[in-house]
Amino acid sequence: MARDATKKTIRTFAWASFFNDMGSDMIYPVWPMFVTVFLGANMAALGLIDGLGEAFVSIAKAVSGYVSDRIGRRKPFIWTGYLFGAVSRLGYAFAPTWQALIPFKVLDRVGKMRGAPRDAMVADISSDHNRGEHFGLMKAMDNLGAVCGIVVCALLFGRLGYHHLFLLAAIPSVLSTYLILRHIRETAPPSKRIFHGLSLKELDSPFRLFLVLNAIFALGTFSYSFLLIYAKDYGFKATTIPLLYLVFTASAAVVSLPIGRISDRIGRKAVMYFSFLVWGLVCMIFLLTRSPALIALNFLLYGIHKGALDTVQSTFVSELSPAAFRATGLGVFQMAIGICALPASLIAGLLWEEIDPSIPLFFSLGLTVLATVMLLFVREKPS
Numbered sequence: 001m002a003r004d005a006t007k008k009t010i011r012t013f014a015w016a017s018f019f020n021d022m023g024s025d026m027i028y029p030v031w032p033m034f035v036t037v038f039l040g041a042n043m044a045a046l047g048l049i050d051g052l053g054e055a056f057v058s059i060a061k062a063v064s065g066y067v068s069d070r071i072g073r074r075k076p077f078i079w080t081g082y083l084f085g086a087v088s089r090l091g092y093a094f095a096p097t098w099q100a101l102i103p104f105k106v107l108d109r110v111g112k113m114r115g116a117p118r119d120a121m122v123a124d125i126s127s128d129h130n131r132g133e134h135f136g137l138m139k140a141m142d143n144l145g146a147v148c149g150i151v152v153c154a155l156l157f158g159r160l161g162y163h164h165l166f167l168l169a170a171i172p173s174v175l176s177t178y179l180i181l182r183h184i185r186e187t188a189p190p191s192k193r194i195f196h197g198l199s200l201k202e203l204d205s206p207f208r209l210f211l212v213l214n215a216i217f218a219l220g221t222f223s224y225s226f227l228l229i230y231a232k233d234y235g236f237k238a239t240t241i242p243l244l245y246l247v248f249t250a251s252a253a254v255v256s257l258p259i260g261r262i263s264d265r266i267g268r269k270a271v272m273y274f275s276f277l278v279w280g281l282v283c284m285i286f287l288l289t290r291s292p293a294l295i296a297l298n299f300l301l302y303g304i305h306k307g308a309l310d311t312v313q314s315t316f317v318s319e320l321s322p323a324a325f326r327a328t329g330l331g332v333f334q335m336a337i338g339i340c341a342l343p344a345s346l347i348a349g350l351l352w353e354e355i356d357p358s359i360p361l362f363f364s365l366g367l368t369v370l371a372t373v374m375l376l377f378v379r380e381k382p383s
Helices: 003-038 043-071 075-094 101-124 131-183 205-220 224-233 241-266 268-288 292-320 323-354 359-375
Strands: none
Touching: 003 043, 003 075, 003 101, 003 131, 043 075, 043 101, 043 323, 075 101, 075 131, 101 131, 101 292, 101 323, 131 241, 131 292, 205 292, 205 323, 205 359, 224 241, 224 268, 224 292, 224 323, 241 268, 241 292, 268 292, 268 359, 292 323, 323 359
């Protein structure tokens, strides 16, 4: 693909990501209240709805990656995924009961099937010298869209209420769908090789080792909700907690593109080590201090960690996967990390309740050290 065409494609994907995440995060801050207060569901029902959604995310990513490689097409999965997001928000707006939310929540999360084919297409049209920059731009626009969505929600929810806010939130994903349909031109896949069966046979040992070490790391990196609860327990008022969420989302948006460019220059492993180090520092600060200033700084550091990790993981996996199986590799990786995220928060919650709130942090530090050591043995693709 020509240089100008590549830039146009990457910019289109970046803006589509921005708009879709903007729509998602217009809903996110008020979703728990909508389900439990407005529609009268209990916490178990909220957990059921969200849990079903996350389960379908993992399946959709792996299956779409596999099918995309097998048929040699990326674009249909991408625009359809964005369209599913828009339709689901319309469904939320008109749902009369919490039970009616379930099919739309599933549809919303199945829309994540766009992830592996999209990332594979980005990797396909990139070189070793700009792939990190391209993924960094994608992650930056993801997070910037989330910041804008949260701000829009904060400014307009009081005037619009749930239904009109959800209808408004569908518009950005419609724009994302239009951008993909109008501006993305799909080229022939890098290989027409046909393969059978969804397995890791075609993915070599560096990929498998990278998959395992990131799964181990994911088991220790519990949901950011726990970090917000730590901040609350350390003296932050409930009214200031959303500001901490904004801090880490905004910092992730700021660092993603520079981090991607740096990884193009110094290598992916170096940035992975950096992201692990910053996460370890986040855990240590929570363990060693209750200073409000340092706790606030910690959410800045957490955003830096997320911006670095999310960018370099996608880049690294796309390079460790053979071109003919790139979407499959990305889908399998995203599925594995998604599956591990579910028990990670459960383990953290049990350790918190049954032993002590500090134990999840020690547990995470231990797994981070193990993942860091395992990373030493991953062979990075040469430039």
